[in-house]
Amino acid sequence: MVNPQSYFSLLKELPDNVTLVAVSKTKSVNDIKELYDLGHRDFGENYVQELLEKQEQLPADIRWHFIGHLQSNKARFIAPFIHLIHGIDSLKLLLEVDKQAKKNKRTIDVLLQVHIAMEETKFGFEASELKEVFHSGKGKLEHVVIKGLMGMASFTGNPVQVRKEFAFMKKIYDEYQKEQEQFSILSMGMSADYHLGISEGSNMVRIGSLIFGDRK
Numbered sequence: 001m002v003n004p005q006s007y008f009s010l011l012k013e014l015p016d017n018v019t020l021v022a023v024s025k026t027k028s029v030n031d032i033k034e035l036y037d038l039g040h041r042d043f044g045e046n047y048v049q050e051l052l053e054k055q056e057q058l059p060a061d062i063r064w065h066f067i068g069h070l071q072s073n074k075a076r077f078i079a080p081f082i083h084l085i086h087g088i089d090s091l092k093l094l095l096e097v098d099k100q101a102k103k104n105k106r107t108i109d110v111l112l113q114v115h116i117a118m119e120e121t122k123f124g125f126e127a128s129e130l131k132e133v134f135h136s137g138k139g140k141l142e143h144v145v146i147k148g149l150m151g152m153a154s155f156t157g158n159p160v161q162v163r164k165e166f167a168f169m170k171k172i173y174d175e176y177q178k179e180q181e182q183f184s185i186l187s188m189g190m191s192a193d194y195h196l197g198i199s200e201g202s203n204m205v206r207i208g209s210l211i212f213g214d215r216k
């Protein structure tokens with residue numbers, strides 16, 4: 001269930017340059033429709049099958065963000081309509097999205113996911129690998145635009161650690177922005193740490209539980 005009060009106070013709190021992606025994974029089509037009716041258009045999903053089922057039933061002007069781990073062989077399912085893919089974590093996936101975008105006569109915006117957390121399990125490129133990604137993609141990517149970076153901080157209650165990770169990410173973002181003119185999106189911050197994300201320079205936050213309530 002959507003909590004309109006939380007939603008509106010969150011909106012009021014976010015600086016004008018920060019886009020709110022409402023993370024609706026595991027939430028029902030009705031929940032999404034409720035938020036849609038309050039005027040929201042950016043929604044984030046983690047699972048391809050779930051996204052496809054919802055996308056079919058919901059208004060066409062929703063901007064769908066894919067924020068989960070995308071397998072290369074599933075890119076073709078979301079290519080016809082996806083607005084932004086946040087979690088590009090391999091060159092193979094990047095090339096596949098490019099191919100599928102071409103097939104659909106579209107240009108697809110993507111973010112490269114950078115591994116900034118202490119946990120080994122989180123997906124993403126190491127910061128040191130990014131240069132090679134841009135280099136290898138050069139001239140080959142005609143149907144994707146790398147709009148920026150996405151990162152998830154460590155699952156920790158320690159704000160000092162989280163802030164450090166976000167600051168690191170911003171530093172990398174700024175470095176690449178000098179040569180990547182199309183860079184405009186830095187996606188970092190979730191329900192628990194969006195304040196830190198924004199104060200360290202995020203301009204896109206991905207928030208689920210704060211808007212929709214806890215997931216089961």
Ligand SMILES: *Cc1c(COP(=O)(O)O)cnc(C)c1O
Pocket residue numbers: 023025046067068152189190191192206207208209210
């Ligand atoms: C689930 C998820 C979120 C939202 O998490 P909340 O804690 O509910 O705000 C944000 N980003 C990613 C990548 C997620 O998987």
